[in-house]
Amino acid sequence: MAVVLVLSAGSIQQVSAQMSMPSAGTKDSMMENAVITHARLDQFEGRTSGSENEFSWDGEGWIGTDMNKLWVKSEGFSDNSKLSDGDHEALYDRPIPRLRYFDAQVGVRADLDSGPHRAWAALGIEGLAPGYFEIAPTLYIRDRGNVAGRIVASYDLLLTQRWIAQPEAELNFYSKDDPGRQIGSGLSDLDAGLRLRYELSRKFAPYIGFAYDGRYGNTASYSRHAGETTNGSQFVFGLRIWY
Amino acid sequence: MRREEKDSGQTRIMSRRRFVQGMAAGAGFTAYQWIGRSVLGEIVPSKPAVLTGAHFDLTIDSITVNFTGRPSRATAVNGSTPGPVLRWREGDTVTISLANRLKHATSIHWHGVRVPADMDGVPGLSFDGIPPGETFEYRFPVRQSGTYWYHSHSGFQEQTGLIGALIIDPRDHDPIEFDREYVVLLSDWTDANPETIFRNLKAQSDYYNYHRLTLPNFISASKKDGFGSTVSQRLAWARMNMSPTDISDVTGAAYTYLLNGHAPNANWTGLFHAGERIRLRFINGSSMTFFDVRVPGLKMTVVQADGNDVEPVTVDEFRIGIAETYDVIVQPQDEAAYAIFAQSEDRSGFARGTLAPRMGITAAVPPMGPFPMRTMADMGMGNMKGMKMGDMKGMDMSGMAGMNMPGMTTTQKNMPKSTKPAAASQNIAAMKMDRSDMPGMELGRDTATTPLPQPGPDATPIMPMSGMADTEARLTSSNAVHLHVGPQVDNVAMEASERLNEPGDGLTGNGRRVLAYGDLRARYRGVDGRPPTRDIELHLSGNMERYIWGFNGKKFADAEPIELKLGERVRFVLINDTMMEHPIHLHGLWSELENGHGEFNPYKHTVIVKPAERLTYLVTADTPGQWAYHCHFAFHMDAGMFCTVVVKP
Numbered sequence: 001m002a003v004v005l006v007l008s009a010g011s012i013q014q015v016s017a018q019m020s021m022p023s024a025g026t027k028d029s030m031m032e033n034a035v036i037t038h039a040r041l042d043q044f045e046g047r048t049s050g051s052e053n054e055f056s057w058d059g060e061g062w063i064g065t066d067m068n069k070l071w072v073k074s075e076g077f078s079d080n081s082k083l084s085d086g087d088h089e090a091l092y093d094r095p096i097p098r099l100r101y102f103d104a105q106v107g108v109r110a111d112l113d114s115g116p117h118r119a120w121a122a123l124g125i126e127g128l129a130p131g132y133f134e135i136a137p138t139l140y141i142r143d144r145g146n147v148a149g150r151i152v153a154s155y156d157l158l159l160t161q162r163w164i165a166q167p168e169a170e171l172n173f174y175s176k177d178d179p180g181r182q183i184g185s186g187l188s189d190l191d192a193g194l195r196l197r198y199e200l201s202r203k204f205a206p207y208i209g210f211a212y213d214g215r216y217g218n219t220a221s222y223s224r225h226a227g228e229t230t231n232g233s234q235f236v237f238g239l240r241i242w243y
Numbered sequence: 244m245r246r247e248e249k250d251s252g253q254t255r256i257m258s259r260r261r262f263v264q265g266m267a268a269g270a271g272f273t274a275y276q277w278i279g280r281s282v283l284g285e286i287v288p289s290k291p292a293v294l295t296g297a298h299f300d301l302t303i304d305s306i307t308v309n310f311t312g313r314p315s316r317a318t319a320v321n322g323s324t325p326g327p328v329l330r331w332r333e334g335d336t337v338t339i340s341l342a343n344r345l346k347h348a349t350s351i352h353w354h355g356v357r358v359p360a361d362m363d364g365v366p367g368l369s370f371d372g373i374p375p376g377e378t379f380e381y382r383f384p385v386r387q388s389g390t391y392w393y394h395s396h397s398g399f400q401e402q403t404g405l406i407g408a409l410i411i412d413p414r415d416h417d418p419i420e421f422d423r424e425y426v427v428l429l430s431d432w433t434d435a436n437p438e439t440i441f442r443n444l445k446a447q448s449d450y451y452n453y454h455r456l457t458l459p460n461f462i463s464a465s466k467k468d469g470f471g472s473t474v475s476q477r478l479a480w481a482r483m484n485m486s487p488t489d490i491s492d493v494t495g496a497a498y499t500y501l502l503n504g505h506a507p508n509a510n511w512t513g514l515f516h517a518g519e520r521i522r523l524r525f526i527n528g529s530s531m532t533f534f535d536v537r538v539p540g541l542k543m544t545v546v547q548a549d550g551n552d553v554e555p556v557t558v559d560e561f562r563i564g565i566a567e568t569y570d571v572i573v574q575p576q577d578e579a580a581y582a583i584f585a586q587s588e589d590r591s592g593f594a595r596g597t598l599a600p601r602m603g604i605t606a607a608v609p610p611m612g613p614f615p616m617r618t619m620a621d622m623g624m625g626n627m628k629g630m631k632m633g634d635m636k637g638m639d640m641s642g643m644a645g646m647n648m649p650g651m652t653t654t655q656k657n658m659p660k661s662t663k664p665a666a667a668s669q670n671i672a673a674m675k676m677d678r679s680d681m682p683g684m685e686l687g688r689d690t691a692t693t694p695l696p697q698p699g700p701d702a703t704p705i706m707p708m709s710g711m712a713d714t715e716a717r718l719t720s721s722n723a724v725h726l727h728v729g730p731q732v733d734n735v736a737m738e739a740s741e742r743l744n745e746p747g748d749g750l751t752g753n754g755r756r757v758l759a760y761g762d763l764r765a766r767y768r769g770v771d772g773r774p775p776t777r778d779i780e781l782h783l784s785g786n787m788e789r790y791i792w793g794f795n796g797k798k799f800a801d802a803e804p805i806e807l808k809l810g811e812r813v814r815f816v817l818i819n820d821t822m823m824e825h826p827i828h829l830h831g832l833w834s835e836l837e838n839g840h841g842e843f844n845p846y847k848h849t850v851i852v853k854p855a856e857r858l859t860y861l862v863t864a865d866t867p868g869q870w871a872y873h874c875h876f877a878f879h880m881d882a883g884m885f886c887t888v889v890v891k892p
Contacts, residue, residue, distance in 0.1 A: 031441055031881035032798050038446040066445075066730070066791050066798075095730030101484055101788055128788060131481040158457040202443070202450050242446070 037063045038243065042168075043075075043195075045238025047211055054079035061243070062093065069093040071105060076113055086113030089122055102127030109140055116180040118142060132156070147175040162199045166207075168192065177218055182226065184218020193236065203242035211236045292321070295330040297337050301351070303373075303395075303405065304344040310499050310506050315434040317404035318345065318395065325428050325504050325528065326393070326407030333388040333414040339381040341373060348372040348397055351381075352830070352871075353409060354566055355391040355550050355848035357694055358383045360868020360890075363830055365396045368869045368887060372397055387697040388413040389550025390524040390568045391848075392428070399437035399530075402877055406430060406528040411550070418700065418766070419546050421522035421572060425513040429536075429563070429585050429594050431498040431529040432506075440493055441878055444790045451494045454589065454614045455486065479619065483734065487617040489787060489822050490748070492878060493531040495592030500532065502583065502594040510605060511596035517578045521598065522546075524570050527563040530877035533588040533824060533851075535562050535750060535757075536569075538581050538598065539609050543571040545758060549847040551698065552766035561758035562588070562747045564826035564851040566875040569758075573598070580606040588749060588824075590614050615749025621822055623736020623855035690810035691771055691865040692892075697833075698767035698846060706772050724780050724795050726820065731883075732796045733786040739818045739857040743838045747824065747853060760838050763845040769835055771863045772842065775814040778859075779805060783819040783827070783852055783874070783884070790882055792821075792874065798883025805872065805888045807864035816859050819852040825879065826851050829888060831870040835861040849875055864890045 039061030047054050058075040071093045076086035091107030102125050111118040124138030133155050140148040154168035169192040177184050195209030214231040215223050223230050301320055308317040308324060320326025331337050343349045350372050352364035362383045366372030373379045388411045395405035408426040433440065443450040456477070465473040480487055505511035515521050523543075527534060537543070537560040544557045547570035555572075563569055563585075575581055578600040586593040590611045597605055696702040726735045746757035785792040794802060807813060815834070819825060827834075828849040835844050837859045844861070852858050867890045874884035 030799060030883075030885065031438070032883040032885075033800055034441075036442050036445050038442065040446075066789060095789070098727065098729050100728050100730065100733045100786060128484050130484060131478075132484055158455055160457055160459070161453045161455060202447065 033065050035063060035065060037061070040243070041239070041241045043193075043236075043238060044241060045207075045236045047234040047236045049232055049234045052079070064093070067094060069103075071107070083113035084115065086111060088112055091122060091124075093126075096125065099127070101129075105138070111181065115182075118178075118181065120146075120148065145175065146178070149173040159196075164197050164199060164205075166193075166195045166197065168195070179222065182219065182222035184216075184220070184222060186217040188216060188219040190214045190216070195236065195238075197240055205240040206238070207240060208235070208237045210234065292323075293328040293330055297331075297335045299329060299337070299339045300342070301326070301339060302342045302344055303349045303351075305346075308404070310432045310501065311434055313434055318349075318400045319404060320351075320407055323504070324404030324406070325430065326405065328408045328410060328426055329393065331385050331409070331411045333385055333411055336382065336384045340378055341381065342378040343373040343375055346375055347400075348374050349400060349405070350395055350397045351393050351405070352396040353381075353391065353393050354828070355389075355568070356385070356409070356411075357387060357697075357831060357833070357866065360831060360866065360870065363868075363870070365830065365871045368871055385411055386694060387411060387550065388417075388699075389547055389552075389697075390426075390526065390570050391550050392526045392528050392566070392568065394528065396871070399441075399877060399881075401528075402431075402433070402437040402530040404432075408524070408526055408528075410524065413699075418552065419522065419570070419572075420520060422519040423515055424522040424524060426503065426524045426526065427583060427596065428503050428526045428528050429532075429534050430501045430504070430527075431493070431532040431587075432501050433493075433497045433499070435497055437530075437877070440497060441881060444492060444878060444882075448492070448787050448790045449486065449489070451492065451496045452486075452488060452490075452589075453494065453496055453591070454488045454490070456488055479624075483622070484788060485622065485734070485822060488614070489617060490589035490615055491532065491587060491591065492790075492823075492876070494589050495587060498532065498587075498592060500529075500534075500585070500587060500592050500594035502585065502596040505596065507593060507595040507608075512602060513596065513598050514602070515575060515598055515600060517576055517600065518574070520572050520574050522570055522572055523583070524568065525563055526568045527565050529565055531565070533562055533564050533747075533826075534585040534594065535560060535588060535612070536583070536585045537561075537755070538573055538583050539606070540579075540581050541573045541575055543573055545569055545571050545762075548763050548845055549849060551846040553845055554764040554766055554843075556758065556762045556764075557756070558758045558762070559755035560746075560750070560753075562750060562851075564824065564849060564875070566826055566828055566849040567847075567851070580604040582606040582608050584609055586611050588615070588747075590749070612749065612753060617748060617822055617854065620740075621748065621854035622734060623738050623820065691812070691863045692810040694865050695770045695863060698765060698770050700767060702767065702770050704768055704770050704772040704842075724782055724818075726782050726784060726796050729796065730789060731786055731791050731793055731798065732784045732820065733788060734820050734822065735782075735784075736818065736820045736855040739820075739855050741858070742853045742856040743858070745853065747851075760836060760851070763836070763838060764840045765843040765845045768842045769844060769846070771812055771835075771861075773812050773863075775812045775861050777811075778814045778816050780816040780818065781805075783817060783821055783825050785821045785823075785879070785882075785884070787822065790878075792876075792879040792882045792884035794884065794886050797886075799885040800883070802886040804869075805886060807862070807888060807890045809864055809867050809890055809892045812861060812863045814859050814861050816857065817850075817852045818857050819854055822854050823876075824851050824853050825884070826875040827873070828875045829862065829870065829872050831866050831868065832862050832864060832888075832890070835863075837861065866890060867892050 041059035043058040055078045060073040062069045062071045064070055071091040073089040077084045089109040091105040093103045093105045096102045096104050105124045107122050109120040109122045120140035120142045122140050126136035129135045135153045137151045150172050152170045157165040171190050172188045174183050174185050174188050191213055193211040195207045197205040197207035199205040210233055212233045220230040304319055305316055306319040307314050317324045350364045350366050361369050362381050363369040391409040393407050393409050394401045408428050499506050503511045542557050544555045546555050549568055580597050580599040583596040595608055726732055744759045744761035746759045750757045781794050784796045826849050833846045834850050836847050837844055870888045872886050872888045873880045
């Protein structure tokens with residue numbers, strides 16, 4: 001965490017240094033510092049285990065230049081008009097000096113769904129680890145010493161130029177129990193999936209796959225207490241869409 | 244000598260044709276026929292014409308075109324894309340009145356033409372650009388001859404069609420003999436908005452690459468080369484998060500490749516009689532595509548490169564980088580059709596035309612070659628494992644023929660044979676240059692403070708004043724560059740090597756004689772015999788994943804201008820740290836490629852630097868002003884690979 005803080009402090013200095021640079025020449029006709037937008041729904045899917053059905057989404061978008069971006073991330077589940085695991089983040093993003101493929105991100109996370117709401121400060125990095133792994137570990141902090149962590153990782157395995165298998169996993173950790181949201185301390189849950197998509201175009205890819213949902217420790221206890229299962233796999237089908 | 248009479252006789256045969264591109268849509272279809280000089284005199288609306296003379300009225304407008312079967316908008320000159328062929332004559336002073344009917348500012352840059360800095364057409368450097376509804380008048384003396392081209396330097400107008408051929412006839416007779424000539428302007432057309440392409444590349448840099456490595460590739464490679472070696476090769480790339488399939492950023496997935504504004508199915512055709520010497524003036528006017536060009540069944544004799552005559556060299560194939568030009572002579576002996584076949588470097592498509600004795604005959608279009616792969620040599624890892632045999636062969640060859648470690652032996656080679664100061668010959672040189680439009684040149688000075696002439700039969704070199712030892716001592720590298728990886732730099736070549744005698748990735752071992760830069764030997768001695776006084780080292784850098792490009796790890800916004808003193812002669816040392824070729828274009832001044840031919844090093848305006856290559860050229864800063872210096876990949880330039888060269892009096 002300290003490392004991340006130092007990095008973001010360094011980036012802010014660089015921002016101000018860049019702003020004081022005189023503008024030169026033909027810049028207005030160039031795109032190099034153009035503000036670019038990108039949005040992507042990686043998961044926009046129905047999940048079914050035969051007896052239970054739910055809908056889930058996981059998307060992200062950004063707007064900005066090479067060196068300064070605003071990121072928005074959102075994910076959640078919906079089942080019979082109840083929203084759960086709703087997680088929405090707004091982050092300032094900046095490439096980390098001396099690293100080729102990683103960005104530092106700092107901002108806020110809001111847990112907004114049918115349960116009690118929570119707000120967190122968020123600090124993380126996101127990028128491409130050697131071997132073409134997308135990885136994003138993030139640390140969250142809120143009042144009274146509540147700390148949470150999340151790691152999201154994925155990999156694109158090309159079966160052909162258009163058939164792509166994507167293993168993906170998300171792990172969540174919490175420092176303290178939060179009975180209101182049925183979350184226990186320690187490793188609380190894992191959401192893993194294997195999705196096979198067909199890229200009709202880069203921007204439009206239907207997919208099918210399996211998802212595994214597991215809850216652990218006190219989180220599992222909360223689930224059992226509420227009469228829910230603590231783990232299970234589901235068949236998923238959905239769309240991966242870009243803007 | 245040209246035989247003009249014969250040409251004009253032929254013109255009539257080439258009446259207007261209707262092209263069917265084999266696409267479903269018929270409505271709104273517009274086709275452009277463009278047959279080089281031979282269509283001169285025909286009046287067909289919205290057909291690119293050949294304009295000659297000393298005064299030109301050009302209008303930039305937006306038009307509807309249909310190259311793909313769907314109507315799309317293009318940026319046109321005088322109602323056509325490509326724009327009209329402009330034909331100037333060396334020695335004339337030309338005026339071009341350029342009217343802008345677009346909703347955006349526009350500009351035209353005369354690529355490779357040595358003009359005063361304010362006539363160079365780069366918004367922000369030469370002038371402010373031409374606002375909508377306004378007219379700008381270009382006016383400058385033409386002091387050179389050869390095949391060039393023009394294009395917009397505003398936004399992505401080059402990609403949307405604002406390109407055209409520019410032919411400058413020599414003042415006297417043309418030393419290149421031919422019976423007939425055609426312009427062959429290659430380009431890449433997309434119906435997509437170029438800004439969308441740029442955005443897609445920023446979001447996913449391999450968006451247009453449909454040759455990425457797959458699991459089946461891995462299995463077949465394992466069977467062929469063994470599991471262990473395939474795994475270790477894949478890991479070597481994976482460690483860097485790079486891909487050996489990174490050949491072209493924008494591919495046939497987005498592009499339809501055009502030849503003189505004709506899609507492959509529209510089959511542009513040039514007529515000939517058997518036995519004629521046909522001069523084909525190839526121009527790569529594309530935004531993002533290198534082409535590998537051949538005319539199956541015919542040898543091509545390269546006689547000019549980037550507007551400068553070279554000693555004839557006969558090849559089967561050549562690679563033409565963006566903005567380069569090559570003039571070749573072909574001489575078909577049969578009354579048969581021949582395909583002009585220009586496949587994109589990544590083999591995702593091709594431009595195609597036909598040379599035929601009469602209309603309607605076509606030649607078989609050859610299949611595209613295999614998709615090339617980058618090797619560890621392209622990453623600057625030298626002779627490490629994973630390198631292909633083809634590249635090793637290339638390197639051996641370069642060791643034999645090139646032999647010019649820039650900064651060491653080349654200086655010597657560039658020195659005139661006579662080492663004595665020779666004040667007399669110097670005076671003669673200066674006087675001769677005076678005669679060739681060089682007012683203000685002081686006799687006896689060994690500087691170049693007014694534009695030097697293009698090398699030619701009548702141009703005489705300036706001689707160096709001082710002895711060699713002296714100049715060697717003065718030669719300093721003005722800036723040692725130490726790059727490190729970061730957001731702007733994904734790789735620093737550990738071992739950059741000379742690759743002048745390699746034709747390029749995908750062109751080795753195909754059984755054909757392919758042109759390499761080492762083959763280019765100027766027909767005329769260079770006009771500035773002085774050795775350079777300093778080296779300017781520039782790393783071509785980038786981060787493919789982020790799609791950021793630059794010089795020395797800096798984008799244009801962060802880069803300081805390169806300052807040259809008027810009259811000084813310097814050496815540019817380019818080191819390509821990236822995995823791709825970059826066609827580097829210096830505006831306003833010649834780039835004298837140091838390819839081992841000494842005084843006969845070729846003059847170029849655009850120089851391809853291969854992956855992990857170290858390449859040098861000499862520049863005489865003989866025209867003051869601010870000049871653009873950039874990669875001619877349109878999207879690389881716009882992603883930051885651009886800087887300013889300032890020549891200060």
